[in-house]
Every structure is written in C-alpha cells, then in structure tokens.
Amino acid sequence: MGEPGLKLMREAADKFGLFTVSEVMDPSQVEMMGRYVDIYQVGARNMQNYHLLRALGEVRKPVLLKRGMSATMEELLLSAEYILAGGNYNVILCERGIRTFETYTRNTFDLAAIPVIQKLSHLPMWADPSHGTGRRDKVPPMARAAVAAGADGLLIEVHNDPEHALSDGAQSLEPPAFTRLMAELRIIAPAIGRRIA
Amino acid sequence: MGEPGLKLMREAADKFGLFTVSEVMDPSQVEMMGRYVDIYQVGARNMQNYHLLRALGEVRKPVLLKRGMSATMEELLLSAEYILAGGNYNVILCERGIRTFETYTRNTFDLAAIPVIQKLSHLPMWADPSHGTGRRDKVPPMARAAVAAGADGLLIEVHNDPEHALSDGAQSLEPPAFTRLMAELRIIAPAIGRRIA
Amino acid sequence: MGEPGLKLMREAADKFGLFTVSEVMDPSQVEMMGRYVDIYQVGARNMQNYHLLRALGEVRKPVLLKRGMSATMEELLLSAEYILAGGNYNVILCERGIRTFETYTRNTFDLAAIPVIQKLSHLPMWADPSHGTGRRDKVPPMARAAVAAGADGLLIEVHNDPEHALSDGAQSLEPPAFTRLMAELRIIAPAIGRRIA
Amino acid sequence: MGEPGLKLMREAADKFGLFTVSEVMDPSQVEMMGRYVDIYQVGARNMQNYHLLRALGEVRKPVLLKRGMSATMEELLLSAEYILAGGNYNVILCERGIRTFETYTRNTFDLAAIPVIQKLSHLPMWADPSHGTGRRDKVPPMARAAVAAGADGLLIEVHNDPEHALSDGAQSLEPPAFTRLMAELRIIAPAIGRRIA
Numbered sequence: 001m002g003e004p005g006l007k008l009m010r011e012a013a014d015k016f017g018l019f020t021v022s023e024v025m026d027p028s029q030v031e032m033m034g035r036y037v038d039i040y041q042v043g044a045r046n047m048q049n050y051h052l053l054r055a056l057g058e059v060r061k062p063v064l065l066k067r068g069m070s071a072t073m074e075e076l077l078l079s080a081e082y083i084l085a086g087g088n089y090n091v092i093l094c095e096r097g098i099r100t101f102e103t104y105t106r107n108t109f110d111l112a113a114i115p116v117i118q119k120l121s122h123l124p125m126w127a128d129p130s131h132g133t134g135r136r137d138k139v140p141p142m143a144r145a146a147v148a149a150g151a152d153g154l155l156i157e158v159h160n161d162p163e164h165a166l167s168d169g170a171q172s173l174e175p176p177a178f179t180r181l182m183a184e185l186r187i188i189a190p191a192i193g194r195r196i197a
Numbered sequence: 198m199g200e201p202g203l204k205l206m207r208e209a210a211d212k213f214g215l216f217t218v219s220e221v222m223d224p225s226q227v228e229m230m231g232r233y234v235d236i237y238q239v240g241a242r243n244m245q246n247y248h249l250l251r252a253l254g255e256v257r258k259p260v261l262l263k264r265g266m267s268a269t270m271e272e273l274l275l276s277a278e279y280i281l282a283g284g285n286y287n288v289i290l291c292e293r294g295i296r297t298f299e300t301y302t303r304n305t306f307d308l309a310a311i312p313v314i315q316k317l318s319h320l321p322m323w324a325d326p327s328h329g330t331g332r333r334d335k336v337p338p339m340a341r342a343a344v345a346a347g348a349d350g351l352l353i354e355v356h357n358d359p360e361h362a363l364s365d366g367a368q369s370l371e372p373p374a375f376t377r378l379m380a381e382l383r384i385i386a387p388a389i390g391r392r393i394a
Numbered sequence: 395m396g397e398p399g400l401k402l403m404r405e406a407a408d409k410f411g412l413f414t415v416s417e418v419m420d421p422s423q424v425e426m427m428g429r430y431v432d433i434y435q436v437g438a439r440n441m442q443n444y445h446l447l448r449a450l451g452e453v454r455k456p457v458l459l460k461r462g463m464s465a466t467m468e469e470l471l472l473s474a475e476y477i478l479a480g481g482n483y484n485v486i487l488c489e490r491g492i493r494t495f496e497t498y499t500r501n502t503f504d505l506a507a508i509p510v511i512q513k514l515s516h517l518p519m520w521a522d523p524s525h526g527t528g529r530r531d532k533v534p535p536m537a538r539a540a541v542a543a544g545a546d547g548l549l550i551e552v553h554n555d556p557e558h559a560l561s562d563g564a565q566s567l568e569p570p571a572f573t574r575l576m577a578e579l580r581i582i583a584p585a586i587g588r589r590i591a
Numbered sequence: 592m593g594e595p596g597l598k599l600m601r602e603a604a605d606k607f608g609l610f611t612v613s614e615v616m617d618p619s620q621v622e623m624m625g626r627y628v629d630i631y632q633v634g635a636r637n638m639q640n641y642h643l644l645r646a647l648g649e650v651r652k653p654v655l656l657k658r659g660m661s662a663t664m665e666e667l668l669l670s671a672e673y674i675l676a677g678g679n680y681n682v683i684l685c686e687r688g689i690r691t692f693e694t695y696t697r698n699t700f701d702l703a704a705i706p707v708i709q710k711l712s713h714l715p716m717w718a719d720p721s722h723g724t725g726r727r728d729k730v731p732p733m734a735r736a737a738v739a740a741g742a743d744g745l746l747i748e749v750h751n752d753p754e755h756a757l758s759d760g761a762q763s764l765e766p767p768a769f770t771r772l773m774a775e776l777r778i779i780a781p782a783i784g785r786r787i788a
Contacts, residue, residue, distance in 0.1 A: 026618065026642040045639040051617040070661030070690045073301050098305070099661045100297045101493045104270050105309045108295070112302045112330050115338040133309050141312040141346040148345035148385055149338040187388035188345055191381045223445040224420065242442040248420040267464030267493045296464045298690045467695050492699070494691045498664050499703045502689070506696045506724050509732040527703050535706040535740040542739035542779055543732040578782045582739055585778035 006036035013038075021064060027055035034059060044068045044096055044131075047079050057086015064092045064155075066128070069099040073113050077121055092124050093117055094155060095146075097132035106134020106171070109142055114149045126153035130171040136162065139173055140181045147188050147196075156181075203233035210235075218261060224252035231256060241265050241293055241328075244276050254283015261289045261352075263325070266296040270310050274318055289321050290314055291352060292343075294329035303331020303368070306339055311346045323350035327368040333359065336370055337378045344385050344393075353378075400430035407432075415458060421449035428453060438462050438490055438525075441473050451480015458486045458549075460522070463493040467507050471515055486518050487511055488549060489540075491526035500528020500565070503536055508543045520547035524565040530556065533567055534575045541582050550575075597627035604629075612655060618646035625650060635659050635687055635722075638670050648677015655683045655746075657719070660690040664704050668712055683715050684708055685746060686737075688723035697725020697762070700733055705740045717744035721762040727753065730764055731772045738779050738787075747772075 001009070001022050013020045021039040024030060025046060033040065039062045046052055047068035056063045063083055067076045080091050095114060097107025109132030117125045127146035129139045143154055159165045159172035173181070182196070189196045198206070198219050210217045218236040221227060222243060230237065236259045243249055244265035253260045260280055264273045277288045292311060294304025306329030314322045324343035326336045340351055356362045356369035370378070379393070386393045395403070395416050407414045415433040418424060419440060427434065433456045440446055441462035450457045457477055461470045474485050489508060491501025503526030511519045521540035523533045537548055553559045553566035567575070576590070583590045592600070592613050604611045612630040615621060616637060624631065630653045637643055638659035647654045654674055658667045671682050686705060688698025700723030708716045718737035720730045734745055750756045750763035764772065773787070780787045 028618070028642075048636040049640055051619075068661075070298060070659075072299055098297060098299065099495045100295060100305065100307075101267060101495055102269055102295065102307065103497065104313055108297065108305060108307050109309050110297075110299065110305050111308055111342050112306050112335055112339060115335050116301055119334070137316070138309055138312050142309060144345035144388060145308050145342035148341035184388045188385050191341060191384035224422070225445075245439040246443055248422075265464075267462075296692045298692055300694065464692060466693055492691060492693065494689060494699065494701075495661060496663055496689065496701065498707055502691065502699060502701050503703050504691075504693065504699050505702055505736050506700050506729055506733055509729050510695055513728070531710070532703055532706050536703055538739035538782060539702050539736035542735035581782035582779050585735060585775045 003032060003036075006033060010036040024052065024056070027051050030055045030059060034061060038062070039064050039092070042066060044071075047071055047076065050082055053079060053082035054086060057083045057088045060088055060090070062090035062092055063088065064094055064126070066094045066096045067098070067113065069097070069107060071098075073116050073120075076113075077117070080121070080123060092126055092153065093121070094126040094128055095132065096128040096155075097134075105132075105138065107132055109133055111142075111145055111149045114146065114151050118150060118152075124152040125150075126155060127151040128155035130155065130157040130168065130173075134171050136171055136173060136177075139171065140177065140184070143181055144184055144188055147185050148191065150192055154185075200229060200233075203230060207233040221249065221253070224248050227252045227256060231258060235259070236261050236289070239263060241268075244268055244273065247279055250276060250279035251283060254280045254285045256285055257287070258285075259287035259289055260285065261291055261323070263291045263293045264295070264310065266294070266304065268295075270313050270317075273310075274314070277318075277320060289323055289350065290318070291323040291325055291350075292329065293325040293352075294331075302329075302335065304329055306330055308339075308342055308346045311343065311348050315347060315349075321349040322347075323352060324348040325352035327352065327354040327365065327370075331368050333368055333370060333374075336368065337374065337381070340378055341381055341385055344382050345388065347389055351382075397426060397430075400427060404430040418446065418450070421445050424449050424453060428455060432456070433458050433486070436460060438465075441465055441470065444476055447473060447476035448480060451477045451482045453482055454484070455482075456484035456486060457482065458488055458520070460488045460490045461492070461507065463491065463501060465492075467510050467514075470507075471511065474515070474517060486520055486547065487515070488520040488522055488547075489526065490522040490549075491528075499526075499532065501526055503527055505536075505539055505543045508540065508545050512544060512546075518546040519544075520549060521545040522549035524549065524551040524562065524567075528565050530565055530567060530571075533565065534571065534578070537575055538578055538582055541579050542585065544586055548579075594623060594627075597624060601627040615643065615647070618642050621646045621650060625652060629653070630655050630683070633657060635662075638662055638667065641673055644670060644673035645677060648674045648679045650679055651681070652679075653681035653683060654679065655685055655717070657685045657687045658689070658704065660688065660698060662689075664707050664711075667704075668708065671712075671714060683717055683744065684712070685717040685719055686723065687719040687746075688725075696723075696729065698723055700724055702733075702736055702740045705737065705742050709741060709743075715743040716741075717746060718742040719746035721746065721748040721759065721764075725762050727762055727764060727768075730762065731768065731775070734772055735775055735779055738776050739782065741783055 019038040022037045023041045041064045044066045097109045100108040129142035157172040158178045162169040162172040186196045216235040219234045220238045238261045241263045294306045297305040326339035354369040355375045359366040359369040383393045413432040416431045417435045417437050435458045438460045491503045494502040523536035551566040552572045556563040556566040580590045610629040613628045614632045632655045635657045688700045691699040720733035748763040749769045753760040753763040777787050
C-alpha cells in the first residue's frame with residue numbers, strides 16, 4: 001500500500017479507535033510506514049528476507065511475522081531471531097498455512113504449529129484462517145479450531161462486498177458471518193481459560 | 198491383532214459396555230474379525246488397498262476409513278466409494294494427518310479436511326489427533342481444535358502406562374489428562390450446537 | 395489383469411522371446427500369477443501392504459517393488475526387507491515419482507533415489523519415467539537422466555496407439571519415439587561404464 | 592559478499608579469464624555489485640522478492656534466477672516476468688531442488704523442470720546439483736542426469752578443501768572429482784546433440 005492509502009487507513013483507524021497493520025516488503029518502506037501503522041506485517045514470501053528482518057529489528061513497533069509457505073516451525077522461530085537480535089522484542093508469529101500436495105484448500109492450515117511454537121517460545125502465536133484455507137466458508141470452522149488450539153490472536157479478512165474485493169475476496173467474510181463467528185469464539189475461549197471481550 | 202487378543206478385547210468390552218474397533222489389514226481377516234469387533238478400521242497405509250475395501254463392502258458392520266498419508270481429500274472420498282459400492286453404507290471417514298516437509302510433528306494434522314469432507318459428503322468425519330501429532334502434549338489442543346472445527350468423532354489413544362506401551366506410547370494420553378480434555382470438549386461442543394454426553 | 399489376459403501375455407512373450415511383468419495386488423493372486431509372469435510387480439499403493447510383501451517372500455521369482463508416492467527412500471528399503479526376510483532375494487527396487495506440491499507433472503521424479511539406494515543397498519534400482527512424469531514428451535529426457543544417474547533398469551510404457559490405450563495413454567511412447575530414445579541411451583550408458591545391448 | 596570480497600573475486604576472474612556470479616539480496620546492492628559481477632544471482636529465498644526482481648529489471652546484466660524451494664515451475668516463470676518486464680531480457684532460470692517430505696537429500700532435485708521449462712519458455716534453464724542434493728557424492732550422478740535431461744548449464748560447487756569451507760562444504764566437489772565429472776559429461780552431451788568444450 002502506498003503512502004496515500006496508509007494515510008487514509010490511519011485516519012479511519014483514529015476515527016473509530018482501531019489499530020492498523022499493513023505489509024512491509026522492503027527496508028526502504030520501513031521509515032515511511034512507521035508514521036501510519038501500529039503493526040508491521042511481514043508476509044510469508046518475505047519470512048527469510050534477512051535485509052528486511054534486520055531493518056525491522058531497528059524499529060520499536062510490533063512486527064507480525066507470518067510463516068513462510070514451506071518454512072518449518074523451527075525456521076519461523078529462527079527468522080524471528082533476526083528481528084529480536086536488533087533489540088525489537090515486539091514480535092508476533094503467525095501460522096497461515098503451508099504448501100502441500102492437497103489442492104482443495106489454498107494452503108494446508110497447520111494448526112499444530114500453535115501449541116508447538118507456544119511451547120518453544122514466549123512470543124505470541126496468531127493464526128490466519130483466511131489464507132490458511134482460501135475459502136470463505138472454511139474460515140469460521142478453522143477460526144474456531146485455532147482458538148480451541150490456543151491461538152493468541154486471529155487474522156480474519158472481512159469485506160462488505162467480497163465479490164468485488166481487489167484481492168482475496170474468495171476468502172473474505174461478510175460482516176454478518178463475522179459477527180456470528182465472534183459469538184462462537186466467545187463460547188470456545190473459556191475452555192482454555194480465556195475470554196474474548 | 199490375532200484372534201486371542203480380539204476375544205479378550207470383546208470380553209472386556211462386553212463387561213464394561215463398550216464398543217470395539219480394530220484394524221483389518223487383509224481380506225482374509227474380515228470374516229474372523231467380524232465375530233469380535235463392532236467397527237473395522239482401515240489404516241492409512243491401506244486406504245487404497247482395493248481388494249480389502251471391496252471385501253468390506255460385503256459386510257454390514259461400520260468401517261472406519263483413515264485418510265492415507267499422501268491422499269487428497271477427494272481420494273479419501275473415492276476410496277469410500279469402493280465400500281459403498283458393495284452395499285455397506287456404514288462408512289466413517291477419519292483425518293489422521295498427512296505427510297509434509299514439517300518434521301516436528303509426526304504428521305501434519307489437516308483439520309480443514311473436516312469441514313471440506315462434511316460439505317462434499319454425508320458420511321461422518323472423525324479426527325485422530327494422536328496420530329495427527331504423534332506427541333502426547335499436543336493431543337489435547339488438537340482434539341479441542343477438531344471438535345471446534347466440527348468433527349463428528351475423535352480417536353484418542355489412552356494408556357495407563359504409556360512409557361511401557363507396545364506401540365504409540367509417545368502419543369498416548371494418561372487417564373487424568375483424558376478426563377481433563379473431556380471437560381474442555383464439553384465446553385467447546387455447544388459453540389457448534391452440539392453436546393458431549 | 396485376470397488369468398485369460400495373463401495367458402495371452404505369456405503366449406506373446408514366448409513367441410517373441412520376451413519376459414513378462416504384471417502387477418500383483420493381493421496375496422490370493424500370487425500362486426495363479428506365478429504360472430504366467432516372470433516378474434511380480436508391487437505397485438506404489440501396495441508398497442506397505444505387508445500381507446502381500448510376506449506372501450511374495452515365499453515365492454522364488456523376482457519382485458519389482460515400486461516406491462510409494464509418499465514413501466521415503468529408507469521406507470522403500472524397509473519394505474524390501476519383508477520380502478527378503480521370507481528368503482526371496484530377487485527384489486528389484488524402482489523409483490516412480492513422489493507426491494509433492496508441483497502439479498505440472500503427474501509426480502515428482504526423484505532421481506536422487508537412484509544413487510542413494512545404490513549406496514545403501516545391493517539391490518538393483520530401476521526407474522519409471524512414464525509414471526514419474528505422466529507426460530509422453532517428458533519420458534525421453536527423464537529416461538536419459540535416469541540412465542545417466544546410474545539406473546540399473548528402466549520401465550517405459552509403449553503403445554502403438556496411445557490415444558486409445560485403456561490406461562496411461564498420456565504417458566506412453568509410440569514405437570518410433572522409443573527407438574529414438576534407445577539410440578540416445580546407447581550413447582549415454584558408456585559415460586558410467588555400461589553398455590546397452 | 593561485501594565489496595572487498597567482490598573486488599578480489601573480480602581480480603581473480605580477470606587474471607584467469609573467468610566470469611563471476613554472486614548473490615544479490617537487496618535492491619540497495621544492485622548498483623555496487625554491478626561493478627564487479629558478470630551475473631547477478633537471485634537465491635531461492637528471494638525468488639518472490641518483487642522489489643529485488645524489479646530492480647534487476649532495470650539493469651542489463653544477466654540474472655540467474657533460482658527456483659524457490661516451494662515454488663511451482665509456473666511460479667518460477669512468473670517471477671522471471673518481473674525482470675523481463677523492466678526490459679532486462681538476460682534471465683537464466685535454475686532448478687535447485689524443492690522441499691518435500693524426503694529428508695535423506697537436502698532437497699528433492701526436480702529434474703523434470705528442465706524439459707518442462709524449456710517447452711514453456713525460451714529462457715535458458717540451468718540446474719544446481721550441489722544444492723539439489725546437498726551431498727558431495729550425489730553431485731556427479733545428478734549433474735550427469737541434468738545434462739542428459741537437457742540442462743543448458745550447471746552450477747557445481749567446487750572447493751579445494753571442502754572440510755574447511757565457510758559454507759556448503761558437504762556438497763562441494765574436490766577438483767579431481769570435478770575433472771572426472773567433466774569427462775563423463777563430455778560423453779553424455781552428444782546424446783542430445785550438444786558438446787561441451
């Protein structure tokens with residue numbers, strides 16, 4: 001997203017009391033984006049872009065680091081070390097599906113990564129069922145599964161008109177489905193001693 | 198398991214009012230096993246053993262068909278057709294993990310198979326978090342995830358002394374952990390309109 | 395193939411001085427097939443069908459054991475042990491492609507298995523570029539590669555009218571292409587100290 | 592490699608009449624490296640680093656683009672388009688192994704990519720058996736296989752003291768083995784109508 005888009009997102013976030021997250025793809029974008037986003041996102045394709053990871057070690061805003069589509073859980077943790085080594089300890093990890101022979105879903109959503117990473121690391125572990133499945137009707141069951149497995153956060157794509165979304169429309173929930181999902185998640189969270197506000 | 202073992206299992210099941218399930222590996226075992234088991238299990242390695250599947254189409258007891266470790270969801274459904282074609286409609290499908298590049302877990306537990314199969318087929322879809330993860334401490338979170346994703350049943354290995362189990366001890370729960378897990382599952386089930394007795 | 399088909403194949407082989415190979419899928423077929431075939435073939439889907447492997451340990455004809463589509467090289471060797479343990483030492487191993495995320499080819503032809511298996515085992519190691527690629531025009535380059543990598547034998551599907559083949563037509567060579575390929579292989583073999591008759 | 596190292600490599604190349612290739616990892620390195628290298632190499636981890644690819648579209652030196660370890664053949668071609676779109680038509684593609692469940696070799700060397708890419712594209716297609724196998728003794732058979740499959744070039748790591756190499760020693764050939772390999776390749780090349788000088 002270019003600077004004008006980021007500015008608009010910032011204004012909307014401020015108006016409604018929201019946080020913003022946007023993908024950073026190159027070290028040259030870090031400084032400019034820092035004026036607008038609350039969280040930098042590193043996409044799966046850049047999980048091993050060490051120049052970018054080192055640049056994000058120099059800032060002090062949270063970084064959401066997504067697992068690469070062929071990265072092991074251990075490699076995700078090793079990539080996080082590049083950011084941590086720079087002194088930026090605000091790293092959030094995220095499972096978003098790995099690439100396997102199965103083609104029915106866009107990716108294979110490897111939920112076991114949640115308890116595994118949580119045992120190996122103190123960093124928060126989120127899950128992205130939108131990319132993890134690539135199919136709108138599979139997002140609610142997999143979002144519920146992620147919370148039941150202990151996920152510390154969810155990334156869910158929502159769009160008020162997904163058929164006309166510029167990207168990822170096929171995996172975006174419409175607002176009513178999102179509301180229903182949140183009600184289900186509020187029932188599940190107490191099973192693992194948590195509550196959703 | 199040979200006939201003496203099956204006989205013992207049957208006696209124990211009758212005494213405590215339980216059902217029995219055991220793996221059938223060859224057409225020649227079908228008749229003998231039928232005298233002892235309530236459910237035939239077809240293991241992942243035999244999912245495409247068509248002689249065995251056809252033999253199980255001739256009986257009228259339920260067959261628990263596990264997904265092969267490199268089988269697509271679609272191939273699991275096609276294998277079920279070999280049993281259904283013989284007139285045995287009591288087929289239960291089961292996700293038990295697929296083989297991927299990730300080696301931290303024994304298999305990659307592909308929970309998206311649950312809602313996918315349930316949409317494509319009327320057959321009940323179970324999940325096996327014991328084989329799906331291969332690690333005892335990962336069984337409870339993945340069992341919770343499977344129920345939250347909508348699984349119609351779970352296969353969970355329990356052993357009173359897993360360190361000395363003849364097989365699969367590393368993925369077997371001890372009874373107290375199983376009891377705790379069941380309490381968690383009772384909280385989650387209502388989120389999808391179900392209850393666990 | 396049923397008994398009438400096997401009988402016809404045997405007669406054709408005898409008339410032209412050829413050997414025959416056909417797939418055995420169940421222990422119950424072993425005795426009957428033994429009257430017609432020179433080599434039993436165990437297909438990829440049955441590589442871990444232990445009842446079948448044990449039955450083939452009891453005969454004294456060669457067994458061509460194909461690597462399962464998600465089997466490691468080590469597992470292929472372990473499956474061979476089931477046959478060898480019965481006293482049948484005539485086992486031929488065969489790489490025929492593994493299942494990966496790549497979908498352009500039918501399978502991913504893992505040619506490194508040739509030198510790896512040859513170092514770990516004394517058994518002959520063949521390669522099947524027809525199944526390994528699933529595409530007719532990719533069979534010649536991959537057959538050449540297999541010989542260059544040191545394969546002890548090749549499985550190549552040839553059909554005089556592949557468009558009307560009952561199965562695997564898309565990966566079958568027509569006779570003139572097969573003749574051209576053989577000429578190329580005769581040039582390559584000496585590079586590794588071998589010759590093709 | 593930093594500028595002093597590149598300068599040394601350039602001097603050695605000039606002295607012995609060699610070409611140089613080195614990995615570029617970030618757009619900020621493109622200009623500096625251009626003073627020393629004949630070919631820019633984009634590593635597997637950066638195959639989808641679009642900022643880097645676009646920057647390399649602006650220069651007029653050859654770019655060696657390696658296939659990502661979970662990239663399909665089609666995605667490799669799509670990545671090349673980012674460079675070509677900038678007007679730099681000197682793109683060389685390279686198979687270097689993909690990530691699968693097989694762990695005996697460092698990667699699974701997907702040689703079928705050679706004839707597939709050559710049919711879909713006019714770009715030269717190279718192969719890297721050193722990374723493709725990760726094991727020194729598997730490099731010669733896989734190098735031979737790559738030439739037999741039609742590879743337009745090979746990347747082979749050679750080191751005069753591989754046990755003490757700073758990186759990739761386990762997959763580096765010693766000079767005598769390299770000399771023997773070249774002799775074998777000279778026999779194979781004519782099988783596909785080529786010769787090696």
